[in-house]
Amino acid sequence: MLVHFNIRGLKEGRWSEHAVRFILGGAATVLAGAIASLAGPSTGGLFLAFPAIFCASATLIEKHERKRKQSKGLPGSQRGQQAAALDSAGAAWGSVALATFGVCVWLLAERSPVLSLVTASIVWLVVACAMWWLRRLLRVTHGPRAGQVGLAAGRGPQHQ
């Protein structure tokens, strides 16, 4: 399946959920700055990859999938957990790309601030796409596991 945009995805979230993400993002950024000021850059740097947003996203995805199933008269808790687990697996692969972002900034920061952030962002996107492709390749090689058959077959409404 090709990667594409689906504007319907925006309508699934409530404004309160967007507000929660904004507040969490702001809070995580303030936290990273405050810890760097108090404990130094080598401790503050850790919090540039603090999983606040990941935790919020996994919880919201579980809730959306559960409600979707419940609206059809099904329990939905298992599908919610599977969807959140799939998102978590994606985040684990995406962490490799995040690490390469950090390496780029590390190597280029003192040469040019703007260049380092632009290069790191491009490298992040390329590595993230490569990780997604690799993950699909490995799944095809090993075949779908028990419990993931429905999702892998595209019966999961959102997650494949």
Added chain:
Amino acid sequence: MEYAIRFVAGGLVVSAFAVLGDMLRPKSFAGLFGAAPSVALATLLLTFWTEGAPYVASEAPAMVCGAIALAACAVVVCQILMRLRWSALAATATALIAWFGVAFGLKYVLLG
């Protein structure tokens, strides 16, 4: 004032990545955005401005440790959800312990 700017900048960048993740299909690709450098972009942009490039360069190695810890955290969440059938909230809250352990452990071993 600086923290207010940080809050707004971080909120905007994180929201932008979240909206992208909501719109992208398939969802397995959108999952990569759970580990997007949103907080890092907002923070580093402001840190370049306030503290300068050498300070940013000294934050970056720790960020790599944090990213490895995030991978561990995400794997723990995935395993808890699929094997123990906990709720996502309980799984992510528990996995934060893994993030703190791996992040500070790696920092201690690799960066001193």
